[in-house]
Amino acid sequence: MSGQRVDAKVVMLGKECVGKTSLVERYVHNRFLIGPYQNTIGAAFVAKPIQVEDKVITLGIWDTAGSERYEAMSRMYYRGAKAAIVCYDLTDCWSFARAKFWVTELQKSEEQCRIYLCGTKGDLIEGNRSLRKVDYHDAQDYADEYCSHLHFLLLSDSDNNISENVCICIFKKISHIQYSILLAHCAAKEKGVDLAQKKSSYFYCCHH
């Protein structure tokens, strides 16, 4: 399902409740979702025009529902996608297993799709390390293994500044913009782990 109005198709994938919609909301509408968690039904499509150097291109973002019941539908959302943001929740190891499932799926059928593996809710574990259920190194090892098209990011769900930057980082990356400035910004917060120096130039991590 590729629309005529869209220059690049981006798909959000991941288990329910990991924060895909929050990411999109923040990036597209620059707003935070408040109130109780509401899951996405089916999928939501948002067209986001962005300025890339001297021209405007339109990102077609498909925010898919995480629930397993829509899983069989997801193929039509990621078919022909230029990029996929696969999210998992750092406090939920099952979500990481689901993320790996998506990565495998994508690699099987969408070779041209760049995959961004994205850990969310970093702010929760910041206050309480014991909440962390997905080990940083496990994620990194996994990313290493599938390095060729995998990008690795860790996000905080509520930290406005960083997250927003990360969003922009991801989405700009997708639209092939220079991102070095942003990268530097993110890297500065990495407390010494400079993932950008990994052998894969596509492998990024923004965590704090």
Next chain:
Amino acid sequence: MICNLKSTARFAYVIRGGRETRHARADYHKEAVQRKITLMLMISPRMATAIQEKQYAPTLLNFFVYNPKFGPREGEEEKKILFYHPNEVEKNEKIRNVGLCEAIVQFTRTFCPTKPAKSLHTQKNRQFFFEPEENFWMVMVVRNPMTEKTNREGKPTVEYHEEEIIDTVYGAVLQQCYNMYKLFNGTFSRAMEAGGVELLKQKLETFFYRYLQTLHLQSCDLLDVFGGISFFPLDKMTYLKIQSFVNQVEENHSLIKYTAFLYNDQLIWSGLEQDDMRILYKYLTTSLFPRHLEPELAGRDSPMRPEMAGNLLHYGRFLTGPPNLKDPEAKFRFPKIFVTAEDGYEELHLIVYKAMSAAVCFMISASVELTREFCEQLDSLVGPQLTLLASDICEQYNVNRRISGPEKEPQFKFIYFNHMNLAEKSTIHMRKTASVSLTSVHPDLMKILGDINCDFSRVDEDEEIIVKAMTDYWVVGKKSDQRELYVILNQKNANLIEVNEEVKRLCATQFNNIFFLD
């Protein structure tokens, strides 16, 4: 015993007249049964198209009493069962059915520990649960009414009418079963104390074996919910005569603890507690009196008529105890009943004595042994007086009827019940007999009355409900200060306002404006 010729002649007149009316009533009775049958045929339009259709009324499937504490361990489930009808049911099925009831009751305690299940509705039947004494459960399973049809392939199909049975009616019938058992046997615990499980089982078997055969589930209705007492309307003078009669007998026979006086199956005077009188009344009017009605209806020379030789001065006779005092073999045993007393219950002899339409119940402590002499004395004291009273009442009654004008079929029929004194009055029921209660209205209208009664029992406030049925009959229900009135109006073209006016008139004439709600 003072009795002049004139009054004897009057007796004869009254008796003949009375008998005639009874004959007439019996004919009416038969006619009504026939009419009801034709009515049923008419109201089932499907009958015309499918002749092989058969209707079945609700029937009693099972009736059992169990105590879950009696067989708590696995493999001992049978011990829980104290009575099971029909007894032929295979043991495992009995255990299964009891198990289901236990499970249902237990399950509902999840949602309300103090108010467990009262009924279970299934496609084919309804089960009613009642725990009259702690851990003693009585269960009555009633099969839903159904229609059996033969479909095109010639295969019989059964359609159950699941919304025909009204819970409150059959719930009340089940409670009545217990109350009737208790009236003649005392509580379950009493039997347990006296002779353990075996005695209880034996008592249950003896009592319910007979009693269940007298349950006529297809004709139960709102009157069973009320379980009320019909009072005989009487002028003050006659009432005082009756009262002084009761006082005189009680004075003469100090053994008599309680007395009740009835005329024409309606209560006039009772010294019993209300709830005891209610169940005793039920027993008298639906079981004892109807059983003795047939001999009276039979002609004077009929062999069915009990021996009355020597009793030339009165028409009194014992309905309980010895049928003939003169019989040298006669046993002076009377049924025993249990009524509430300050320290639980007391056991009494029940003597029912009747002369024409008047009946008196004398209750005497069971610890006293009743003798031939006592019975003869009672007979000679009560017989002539009661005969006299009966004819007085009858005369008075006829006078009152004449005053109230010629009887014409009114445009309405009603049922009235007062929760405070249990007084009930129905112009819908023609006569309650042991076998059927005959109503003059369509069963569906009776069920609408039942529905309205259910609506009333949900909230404890004054209410009025007026409905128009699909047959265009109007049904009005009023609840006001513990009293309930139900009126059925056959004024198909009336509107709500006219119906209201009609009911207002009825209340004014019959009930002295007890009901105020507009």
Next chain:
Amino acid sequence: MAADVHNKKVAWETQNGSLAPVGKLRAERSDSPTPGLVEGTEPGAGQDDAMFVHTRSFEDLTADGEEGEDTDPSGPASGLGTPLGDREQPEAEPVGPEEEQAPEAPAGGRAEEEDVTSEAWRGRRKHVFVLSEAGKPIYSRYGTEEALSSTMGVMMALVSFVEAGKNVIRSIHADGYKVVFLRKSPLVLVGVAHTRQSERELTRELLYIYYQIVSLLTLTQLNHIFQRKQNYDLRRLLAGSEHLTDNLLKLLDRDPGLLLCAVSCLPLPSSTRDVISSSLQAAKSKSLVFSILLAGNQLVTLVRKKDQYLHHMDLHLLFNLVGSSSSFREGEGWTPICLPKFNTAGFFHAHISYLEPASDLCLILVSTDREDFFNLSDCKQRFLERLRRRSAYPALQEATRSPSYPVSQVGIPELRHFVYKSKSSGLYTSPELPAPYQTEEEQERLMGLYQYLHSRVHHTTRPLRSIYHCGERENLLAWVTSGFELYLCFSPLGTKAQAVMAINKLLKWIRKEEDRLFILSPQTY
């Protein structure tokens, strides 16, 4: 794909003569209402054709058409709509090897869970439980499914036990509450209610919950899942849908439409509504079956494919879907949805979006083609452009600002509230709730009274023409004719004579206002 709409499985709904919408003759519309109004000429009856599958006033639970479909071996591909995904069969367990380690399904995003042994839990007005035939918990309105798994096990045991005797358990009655069972293989639904509702009303509510679940998965998929694995934990597939069910239960407690099998319309001048309808009609696409414009929980207009009728139950499920989720405010929603009264075997695909970010106006475009998103997105744009060109949008926006009317407009002082349903159009109208029915509790109490009247007049074996109830807090009247159903609530001081007069006056008022309150000329593409 569109051709598939004419599916054999819908036939039962349109073939049945009594269900088909009645053709109307304008000439028959009388000016003053009479009790003998012929169905189709009552106030609010559509002029040409109805929008909905014509429904009886009370859904006949035994007449579900899907019983035969359950066993359809040809699977989802044979139905209308498309099967999920590209795979041959919708996969219930796509996780593959990791499936065995899959943790218990998440509790979802519901607020704090309550103690199922507490007095507060027991005292809840209405509990609803959904379980599988293996006795596994699927949904509980209050309390976690984990905490209730043994209770649900008992429920299933009771169901099976009674079934073993070739019988069906219906309900358990106790003082002050009832437990109602609904067996809809492969699910079992149980309701525990402290309300005055009849067993039948409660069963119908459970049926709604059942259809809610079917609408997310299709019955075919549901059957498939449990055929493959009897003790499958369905919560995995339903994760996140709890609030849909929660919300539906809330609607059932408060919305008279679900009780009456009817929908209420946004009051709108008929000229404006006609412009909106024709704009929506023009914005068609080959795969489109229904275009529905909602304002909150009211219908603005509905355009349908010729010969295809939407069942009110399906429309209520769509209302619920939109009303209980903020998800469609994010962008344009695109979701598979099964409309169970239309066809339990397949999915439609719904394009759901708000006309404007902060608006209450939500457009639902129901298509048979899952690849058709951008086409429908275009339809929406075309619709919006047309609306603006014909300057109908401001009038529509204006109307959404006053979606209801006070009962005082009718001019009957004793009348507090009413609900009027036109039977042939399946639409109803009702004024806003006045004092003293504005609190949640009082609102539900009033609904409870209407439910009571409804269950009495629509009793299966003893239906009534009318019922008047006089109580201490209000007087109520319900009147059902072949053309309409009317429920009125009067002040307790009102008399019967006033009530009788009020009916006549109200019916005249509704006739006068029918252009505004009802959709009289429904459109097809």
